[in-house]
Amino acid sequence: MSVQVSSQQLQEFLDFAVEVAKKAGEMIKDGFSKKKNVETKQSNADLVTETDQAVEKWVIGYINERYPSHKFIGEETTDGDVPCDFTDDLTWIVDPIDGTTNFVHSIPEVSYSMGLTANKEVIVGVVYIPVLDLMYTSMKGHGSYCNGRKLAVSSVEDLKQSIVIHEGGSSRVPAVVDTKMKNIHSIVNHSHGIRAYGSAAINFCRVADGQGEAYVEYGIHCWDFAAGMLIAEEAGAYVMDPDGGPCDLMKRRVLVACGEKVARELSAILTHLDMGRD
Known part of the structure; x- marks a missing residue:
């Protein structure tokens, strides 16, 4: 049976995602200005820091507290050797720090990324760049925005x-x-x-x-x-x-x-x- 999401629920989920992104952003900004402990994963260019892990751990706990029936897929808690358990259920897909290499090198293009899927389709998306204070938001069927400004793609055709x-x-x-x-x-x-x-x-x-x-x-x-x-x-x-x-x-x-x-x-x-x- 497919998951049904009302317009009111969609707005509620977006508001929640923005709330989470702001709190995660504070953790990222705090870690951005400090000395980082860096580890490697699959290659010398595949990096992870304490902040990546701390943000994801906090986000999982916060989602479980608010929406205990929802599922979660996150970068730092996913076993790379096991396929993701991706179902039709409401599922939060989170990257605690997208741009970890930038984060390690103090380059401000570092984001927190959080999407919500229903029936395997993304219905809410939030990307927050905390160092630059840019909050990108979107709900399916309702356009996308940056700090409240409506976004539109380029008109180039070639x-x-x-x-x-x-x-x-x-x-x-x-x-x-x-x-x-x-x-x-x-x-x-x-x-x-x-x-x-x-x-x-x-x-x-x-x-x-x-x-x-x-x-x-x-x-x-x-x-x-x-x-x-x-x-x-x-x-x-x-x-x-x-x-x-x-x-x-x-x-x-x-x-x-x-x-x-x-x-x-x-x-x-x-x-x-x-x-x-x-």
């Missing part, structure tokens, strides 16, 4: 006139790195250029706000882009799998653009990577 956001990612597997470098070469030759902000959630918000026409990444996780994807879609963006099919939250790759034409032009010049599933 890839050759576009800025494309693309990240190197944390994988250091030679074949993966080589393919990404090949894709960077292709993008540079078919666009105005490339940008990388170090946070998938922020990259989606940039596209949502017309600050770049497209974003593609291979190797990210559902917690990196659940919230940002909705924010971009509600601002008018076209989201799909990089190979042109429907976007799958668990497939670890995504392409978003200001319009379908730019999205498909970008897809056509890429060499696609299969990064597995969450």
